[in-house]
Amino acid sequence: MTGMPGDGEHLNGKIGDVRKGHTDADKYNIKFEEQSLEDTDVEGRYLRVLFDLPEEWKQPNYEIE
């Protein structure tokens, strides 16, 4: 496996917060910024620390300007 395979492929490149960790299985529960994406358990090797936030994702219920 060289990246998020199969069903998880559409998650590649998405950003989110780590909510829970499962160290024994090296899995992390991710809450995505895009609200349409469900929380997902992901292995650590598919994750990268995010240094620069990309362009803002507009939340449907949060009008900023």
Place this chain on the structure above:
Amino acid sequence: MECMVHYARNKSEALMDTHPGPDEDGHAGWWDDYLRPWTHCGGLCKQEFMGYVKLLMGKEFEKFTREINDEEAEAEDYDDEGREDLERSTMVPIYEGQLLAVSQLLRRVRPNRFLITEGKDIASKLIEICTAGDENDDRAEEYIECELAFFTLAEIAEIEGDYEAAIKYWERVRRSKEIHPCSGLDETISKIDSLRAELEGNIAEADSAWTAPSDDVVEAARDEMLGYWAEEDRHSVSAISSELEFSRVLTHAYRRIEAERVLARVLRVSRQYHRDEHSLTKEAEALLRESRQRFVLVDDGDGAEEEELDTYQVTEFDEVELSYIAHGPVDDFDEWVETEDNLGEGFRLPIGEVILPLVGADRFHFAMRLAPNFLSHLCIFHRGRPSS
């Protein structure tokens, strides 16, 4: 605000030009005329300034008075003692006026970081000027002049949940009331007793696990912020303070990405409307700088024991080597500063050695990007932008 300050300065300067001081020519009500432009509206309503306007005008009056004092000390060739006397006689009532404004605001609006910072700063200045820096010297007559400062510090400590500090300051209020008997002594003693009981209760509960704010708490903070936006200008001091508070709640709820976005916006607004030197701008800057630090854990043993995990700050990721550039280890977050020494060249940390930070460790940062198919030639990774 600039217009009000300009008007007040002109009125006070004009008065000094025609009547140099209260004792110069018997001008009745000189002090009232001198102070009024700084405390009351110069327009048709003539009402006394309230809330934040009262506080901010008080701070402008402090600046103005300091300029006048400098001119007087220069003209009269005052020595150090003369300058101190002048400073004390003019600044004590100004600081007291500012503290009254802070104290009223702390009761009237939801306490925010701006008020807390201002309250601490003004109280410290009053204590410094009254006690020559020794706030423990309760033999000094000047000690009682600090009562309002101790009172404000006690209230702020309670707001911050620091009951030990609150008790310390309420004890000083009590001591002041004993030296100079006045009303409120019994209430102060009751307050200290109840805080002591509260503190003992808190210590007993200290081992209970801390839980992150629920979604309801986050939404309540968001609603409060949106309420300020609806009632006041988006860039008002209250609105910005509530937005900073919202970012803190988000951070504690592990919603770090949203928190960072809020901080980036509030910094932009605060810079635009209040300039770089404003305390809110500085606070937003500090919070954003902190929120942009990234930390990871590294297993220094077999990972079985928590104490074998070391923390490092990571500053970039090398896509070719599949490794982070790491700095540290970080022994103490509170003392970790991004200096040239701490952030030198760093060293490479292969992804296989990194344990990503877990929920429950404060000041860890959880913003992650799901990796692309980095070994697949079919997927192109665009740094800084999510794939569609």
